[in-house]
Amino acid sequence: MPPVLGVSGLTKVFGAREQEALRLAGEGLGRDEILRRTGATLAVHDVSFAVERGELFVVMGLSGSGKSTLVRLLNRLIEPSAGTVEVEGRDLRALDDAQLRAVRNEKISMVFQHFALMPHRTVRENAAYALKVRGASAAEQRERADWALETVGLLERAGARPAELSGGMRQRVGLARALAADSEVLLMDEPFSALDPLIRRDMQDLLEQLQSELSKTIVFITHDLNEAMRLGDRILMLKDGRPVQLGTGPEIISAPADDYVADFTSDVDRTRVLTAGDLLREPRLTARLGDAPGDVLRALGVAEANGAYVLGEDGRVAGVARDDLLARALQEGRSALGPRELVPDYATIGADRPVVEFVHLVGRHAVPLGVVDDDGRLLGVVPRAAVLDALSAVPVRGRRS
Amino acid sequence: MIPHIPLGQWVSDLIDWLLDTVPWLFDAVSAVMQVLVNGLTDALVSPPPVLWIVVFAALALLLRGPWLALYTVLAFLLVVSLELWVETMQTLALVLVAAVIATAVAVPIGILAARHRAVSVIVRPVLDFMQTTPVFVYLIPAVFFFGVGVVPGVVATILFAIPPGVRLTELGIRQVDREVVEAAQAFGARPGQVLREVQLPLALPSIMAGVNQVIMLALSMVVTAGLLGAAGLGAVVVRAVTQLDVGSGFEGGLAVVLLAVFLDRLTAAFGHPTALSRLVRARGRRVPSGAATAAREPASVGERQPA
Numbered sequence A: 001m002p003p004v005l006g007v008s009g010l011t012k013v014f015g016a017r018e019q020e021a022l023r024l025a026g027e028g029l030g031r032d033e034i035l036r037r038t039g040a041t042l043a044v045h046d047v048s049f050a051v052e053r054g055e056l057f058v059v060m061g062l063s064g065s066g067k068s069t070l071v072r073l074l075n076r077l078i079e080p081s082a083g084t085v086e087v088e089g090r091d092l093r094a095l096d097d098a099q100l101r102a103v104r105n106e107k108i109s110m111v112f113q114h115f116a117l118m119p120h121r122t123v124r125e126n127a128a129y130a131l132k133v134r135g136a137s138a139a140e141q142r143e144r145a146d147w148a149l150e151t152v153g154l155l156e157r158a159g160a161r162p163a164e165l166s167g168g169m170r171q172r173v174g175l176a177r178a179l180a181a182d183s184e185v186l187l188m189d190e191p192f193s194a195l196d197p198l199i200r201r202d203m204q205d206l207l208e209q210l211q212s213e214l215s216k217t218i219v220f221i222t223h224d225l226n227e228a229m230r231l232g233d234r235i236l237m238l239k240d241g242r243p244v245q246l247g248t249g250p251e252i253i254s255a256p257a258d259d260y261v262a263d264f265t266s267d268v269d270r271t272r273v274l275t276a277g278d279l280l281r282e283p284r285l286t287a288r289l290g291d292a293p294g295d296v297l298r299a300l301g302v303a304e305a306n307g308a309y310v311l312g313e314d315g316r317v318a319g320v321a322r323d324d325l326l327a328r329a330l331q332e333g334r335s336a337l338g339p340r341e342l343v344p345d346y347a348t349i350g351a352d353r354p355v356v357e358f359v360h361l362v363g364r365h366a367v368p369l370g371v372v373d374d375d376g377r378l379l380g381v382v383p384r385a386a387v388l389d390a391l392s393a394v395p396v397r398g399r400r401s
Numbered sequence B: 001m002i003p004h005i006p007l008g009q010w011v012s013d014l015i016d017w018l019l020d021t022v023p024w025l026f027d028a029v030s031a032v033m034q035v036l037v038n039g040l041t042d043a044l045v046s047p048p049p050v051l052w053i054v055v056f057a058a059l060a061l062l063l064r065g066p067w068l069a070l071y072t073v074l075a076f077l078l079v080v081s082l083e084l085w086v087e088t089m090q091t092l093a094l095v096l097v098a099a100v101i102a103t104a105v106a107v108p109i110g111i112l113a114a115r116h117r118a119v120s121v122i123v124r125p126v127l128d129f130m131q132t133t134p135v136f137v138y139l140i141p142a143v144f145f146f147g148v149g150v151v152p153g154v155v156a157t158i159l160f161a162i163p164p165g166v167r168l169t170e171l172g173i174r175q176v177d178r179e180v181v182e183a184a185q186a187f188g189a190r191p192g193q194v195l196r197e198v199q200l201p202l203a204l205p206s207i208m209a210g211v212n213q214v215i216m217l218a219l220s221m222v223v224t225a226g227l228l229g230a231a232g233l234g235a236v237v238v239r240a241v242t243q244l245d246v247g248s249g250f251e252g253g254l255a256v257v258l259l260a261v262f263l264d265r266l267t268a269a270f271g272h273p274t275a276l277s278r279l280v281r282a283r284g285r286r287v288p289s290g291a292a293t294a295a296r297e298p299a300s301v302g303e304r305q306p307a
Ligand SMILES: Nc1ncnc2c1ncn2[C@@H]1O[C@H](COP(=O)(O)OP(=O)(O)OP(=O)(O)O)[C@@H](O)[C@H]1O
Pocket: A014, A015, A041, A042, A043, A061, A062, A063, A064, A065, A066, A067, A068, A069, A070, A223
């Protein structure tokens, strides 16, 4: 199956002498040089990516890096100079005007930085706009708009006009307008940038919650890497219209492709971005219930460790076998590890938890912090050194993961 | 020696040619205008003045408030006592017909100019030309085409009043928040829908300011129209000037000013957020769902109004 949104070689040149600018761009010339030679602006050059259903894909970059242009190429509000955009396998550039309008109305919704609400209409009428354009009945418009407003927690203000609402509330209306359309793809151009930090956080929470319920395919533009890290499944870094790195947040943090990306990552709070899963190591040694205490003690000696996780039949953590207890078991002649040899001298954490939530647990026990899945099965461990390394390390530049 | 270019000859040849080729066009235009102005004048003049004064005052009250209503009553009573009611109504009819036609021409051109660069580029110098050409230059062809009387006055007035209507319409539409227009497009609206549902409503204050300008310019042409033989206050003033009658000249001029202030304040209300939001609010109350918030609304809207 094709991805919900597929972009390939997408390029936009503003200005006359487009072909010449494209040729120069193809030769690798930078935006400034192309502007100087042709007077045309290379806003976006050769961007390719695919977004799967349910993914929240973030595009990041400094001001002028082409983010707004890119997102508008995705619904052809701006006509591409080259490249293709496919929505559920349909090439947008092959559509005539009427077909394009239908796709915009039914398949792709957009949320704007400054909300872009119609001031002369009520909140409900704004939320119902896509349905009105679609020619839906008044009852259906109302029903969908009210559902969407309820979803964003704004139903009781449905009769108000946008001017009466605070910024955060207005963007909730913007979100409701996009949700009411019930389209698969959501384009969001810096939707929370104009909001106060606290409100922004609320809106991010709301979006995460909506996304977990509705699983839209989202392209989210931001210039705030903390926001990108928090929301994004994957992040595309743009610089002067060109893609410089594509990866998950932790990938980008731990191996920024160049100085431009590294500058962004330097002010990211790593303890909130990196998760237990990112720092996960294969445990040096694990034992099973029923293993011989002597074998385990010998292995501990080789591994220079004081203890090991003991797993049950199902792979769940049964406890920890510590060297002193193993020695006593040997003296007392017990031949298989059982509950009496185990101590609860360990701590575990879910793979998706950020460092900030477990940093206090690291290095406190005979064994490293255990990382477990939802069923309590051991996935790996996080040694203290790995945490310290991840938080302090100046990232190795130029290394791509 | 620089050769003489017979530009004036060409223009008068063109006018002759037009008169020869499409005389029916001018006759038709002439007849329509005559009917419009005469019909409106009759409607304004036949009932007793009190009736119309009440209507004008009610309009003033609705759009602006009690002070303009009071002014309206006093001003028109003064006009009646000066025995200039009929002339004032003739002038009002001429101004309204000219303003409506000028607006009907100007707004669509303004819309086109806002939407198509090429139209804007062509229209702009034409408007400059129309605005800077001395009024009397229009009058000559107007008289040629339409003879003397009310029609050439109306036509010259229309030509004179169109430019600000076009300009303010174009400006108003261009100033509409680009993101809001994009939003409508992004949800699949057709170009016509974007125009009707976003651009025109949001440009309305500017367009209405244009209409106000159109009316004011039309009024400023009243005396000129009187010169061409249109009945009304212009004729009163022209007669006073030719007879060196300072007194009746002053009275006629005063009536023009009273009418101008009334029309200006009234139509300025359209482009003003006060009147606009009041209308909007009145409409919002009729919608049952809006009723809950209507009580809160005046405070928040009121705070934002410029003084
Ligand atoms: N309509 C246009 N005509 C000409 N140049 C344009 C146009 N729109 C954008 N550009 C140029 O293209 C480049 C990218 O602009 P764009 O708005 O996409 O950047 P951005 O990343 O969204 O920036 P910001 O963070 O400021 O919103 C800029 O150099 C801009 O000047």
